[in-house]
Amino acid sequence: MAMLADVKKRTVRINGCVASAQAAKYADVDVIAAYPIRPYTATMMALAQMVANGELDAEYIVADSEHSQLSIAHGAASSGARVFTGSSGVGVQFAYELYSPISGSRMPVQMMIADRTLDPPGDFGSEHTDALSTRDMGWLMGWSCDAQEAFDNHLIAYRIGEDPRVLLPQMVCQDGFFVSHITGDVELPDTGQVKEFLPPYKHPYPLDPRHPVSHGPQIMPEQGPPLQLERARAMEESMAVIEEVHDEFAKIFGRRYDPWIEEFMTDDAEVVFFLQGAHAVTARYAIQHMRDRGLKVGMVRLRTIRPYPTDRVKDVLSKFKVVGVIETNMGIGGVSSGGVLYAEVVAALYESQKRPLVLSFMAGMGGEAIVLKEFYWMTEKMMDVQKRGKIEKRTHWVGFEE
Amino acid sequence: MSYTELTVWTRGIIMDKEGRDIVNSISASARLEGKYAQAMENYVDNPDRTNCPTRKYCRVSDGVIENALTYENEQPNIVVLVEGTMVKGWDYMRGMPPGGTLVINTHYTPEYMIRFVPGAERLAQLVCVDAAHLADHKWLYYRLGELGLDRLSTEGAAERNKSVAPDIAAPLIAAVVKTTGIVKMETIEPMIANKKAFEMALHELHVMSLNPVAV
Numbered sequence: 001m002a003m004l005a006d007v008k009k010r011t012v013r014i015n016g017c018v019a020s021a022q023a024a025k026y027a028d029v030d031v032i033a034a035y036p037i038r039p040y041t042a043t044m045m046a047l048a049q050m051v052a053n054g055e056l057d058a059e060y061i062v063a064d065s066e067h068s069q070l071s072i073a074h075g076a077a078s079s080g081a082r083v084f085t086g087s088s089g090v091g092v093q094f095a096y097e098l099y100s101p102i103s104g105s106r107m108p109v110q111m112m113i114a115d116r117t118l119d120p121p122g123d124f125g126s127e128h129t130d131a132l133s134t135r136d137m138g139w140l141m142g143w144s145c146d147a148q149e150a151f152d153n154h155l156i157a158y159r160i161g162e163d164p165r166v167l168l169p170q171m172v173c174q175d176g177f178f179v180s181h182i183t184g185d186v187e188l189p190d191t192g193q194v195k196e197f198l199p200p201y202k203h204p205y206p207l208d209p210r211h212p213v214s215h216g217p218q219i220m221p222e223q224g225p226p227l228q229l230e231r232a233r234a235m236e237e238s239m240a241v242i243e244e245v246h247d248e249f250a251k252i253f254g255r256r257y258d259p260w261i262e263e264f265m266t267d268d269a270e271v272v273f274f275l276q277g278a279h280a281v282t283a284r285y286a287i288q289h290m291r292d293r294g295l296k297v298g299m300v301r302l303r304t305i306r307p308y309p310t311d312r313v314k315d316v317l318s319k320f321k322v323v324g325v326i327e328t329n330m331g332i333g334g335v336s337s338g339g340v341l342y343a344e345v346v347a348a349l350y351e352s353q354k355r356p357l358v359l360s361f362m363a364g365m366g367g368e369a370i371v372l373k374e375f376y377w378m379t380e381k382m383m384d385v386q387k388r389g390k391i392e393k394r395t396h397w398v399g400f401e402e
Numbered sequence: 403m404s405y406t407e408l409t410v411w412t413r414g415i416i417m418d419k420e421g422r423d424i425v426n427s428i429s430a431s432a433r434l435e436g437k438y439a440q441a442m443e444n445y446v447d448n449p450d451r452t453n454c455p456t457r458k459y460c461r462v463s464d465g466v467i468e469n470a471l472t473y474e475n476e477q478p479n480i481v482v483l484v485e486g487t488m489v490k491g492w493d494y495m496r497g498m499p500p501g502g503t504l505v506i507n508t509h510y511t512p513e514y515m516i517r518f519v520p521g522a523e524r525l526a527q528l529v530c531v532d533a534a535h536l537a538d539h540k541w542l543y544y545r546l547g548e549l550g551l552d553r554l555s556t557e558g559a560a561e562r563n564k565s566v567a568p569d570i571a572a573p574l575i576a577a578v579v580k581t582t583g584i585v586k587m588e589t590i591e592p593m594i595a596n597k598k599a600f601e602m603a604l605h606e607l608h609v610m611s612l613n614p615v616a617v
Contacts, residue, residue, distance in 0.1 A: 013430075038448075038449070039445075041449070124445060124446060125445075177445045177471075177473065178471045181442065181443070181445055182440070182442060182470065182471065183440070183441065183442065278471060279471075281470065281471060282468070282469075282470075282471055285466075285468040369469075369471045369472045369473060371469070371472070372468065372469075
């Protein structure tokens with residue numbers, strides 16, 4: 001364990017975007033495929049400076065669109081490079097065609113997502129819809145809630161994705177502004193620690209003229225199912241690897257994250273929030289204030305949504321009376337007519353013997369900050385449901401109701 | 403509990419670093435003093451465009467800052483105008499509680515400038531400092547040889563000059579710290595690159611004391 005003084009010396013105050021760029025530098029990436037879109041732009045600018053200053057030896061390619069950006073990432077990964085790319089909002093959507101081919105060819109490309117609301121109306125704020133709309137494309141996916149966690153998640157994700165048992169691409173997501181543009185203390189590791197944790201990447205079958213192989217050939221329909229099954233299995237089997245890697249991360253870096261969920265003040269909680277990302281920061285304060293008033297409220301924060309920890313979510317949430325899902329995403333016309341997270345929660349709980357009542361809160365839409373009094377309002381709604389023992393209104397748009 | 407919000411209004415690109423230096427150095431000093439502090443740029447103003455108004459925020463508190471994720475300072479106690487003509491045209495006084503401080507970079511006196519300030523009755527003091535003169539500022543417009551170098555958008559903090567407050571930010575920081583005591587002089591002084599302008603400003607502030615009233 002490093003001495004406290006050493007740790008202090010290495011602690012820098014940077015925002016989430018710069019933390020991601022630092023993580024890519026520590027991961028010693030070979031190829032960076034960039035195309036500007038806010039808020040991700042700050043990451044590509046920081047990386048450009050590192051390459052220009054000679055701090056990072058990498059091919060820095062500025063693409064002509066996000067579609068090309070991901071195509072470059074795919075090609076570079078196929079030749080065996082460790083690749084870093086990223087985007088936000090509509091940029092994530094413009095590259096959509098590439099997500100399935102990249103995971104289908106089992107290329108552990110890493111993509112940093114700094115969430116941004118989709119158009120309309122051209123809003124910079126964070127909504128998780130951009131990344132979540134690609135959630136079933138075979139990419140590992142999870143959210144960080146501050147700059148330190150963003151830094152750590154990048155290293156963790158490379159290690160998981162590049163594991164020969166997994167070989168899947170990763171979306172390492174952070175909220176635009178709330179994480180990407182707010183500074184926090186980030187402890188930068190020793191390069192020795194990172195070398196120990198993240199060995200150089202070696203793809204088993206890279207494109208190499210000296211050892212010819214085929215990638216992504218046209219196939220017959222009957223050859224499709226085994227490929228799809230393999231990709232699905234890789235995702236399923238990654239769960240054991242994810243736990244292993246988090247253990248190892250804690251051993252080397254001294255910071256332990258539960259790979260799947262963070263529980264906050266849930267021991268005797270009756271009603272809990274279920275959410276992803278940065279709003280957890282305000283939720284923690286809100287919960288502490290409500291605890292002072294004697295309310296039995298807590299929070300469950302999902303850290304990894306792909307692969308989805310179905311059994312863990314079921315076991316954890318079955319302890320409570322009411323769960324309020326804070327969506328920060330759009331699922332128009334979906335199961336709850338609110339966001340998509342509700343469906344994931346309710347499906348996980350279906351097999352439980354003790355199902356809590358589940359509400360969907362449309363809050364933080366368009367990247368609006370969810371303030372303390374909105375958490376109090378949502379708690380009141382949950383406690384009302386607890387008292388009545390049934391749900392009269394499944395989805396609430398916070399700020400639009402009494 | 404003491405909680406202070408500082409909002410800096412500046413001009414995109416050409417004076418953006420000045421604004422950033424003010425909020426960053428004050429927040430860093432507050433943290434050194436064991437307080438909780440946060441500095442950030444207005445998310446919607448960026449990426450900045452040449453000359454467009456951009457805002458920078460700083461929050462200093464004795465306790466944990468619970469509204470850390472809110473985009474803007476809703477109740478600025480201190481407002482700084484990095485460029486004097488910004489005194490007209492924007493409601494930079496919006497939300498200021500009675501007893502606030504306004505600092506302007508100008509060669510005019512507070513007696514002259516106060517007529518342009520919207521909602522001046524909330525001010526406890528209006529501070530004018532001729533920061534451009536004190537820092538011997540050569541306006542970037544005329545530094546043609548360097549113009550290309552300095553015209554970088556701030557998204558990603560692409561800064562060529564790594565020093566803190568080498569130019570007009572130094573006298574403005576001196577004005578804020580001396581008239582509000584938001585941080586201690588001895589904490590912030592070592593961070594400032596342009597020490598000469600910083601020291602001179604301490605003696606050349608034009609402060610107009612006012613009796614603030616609630617609006």
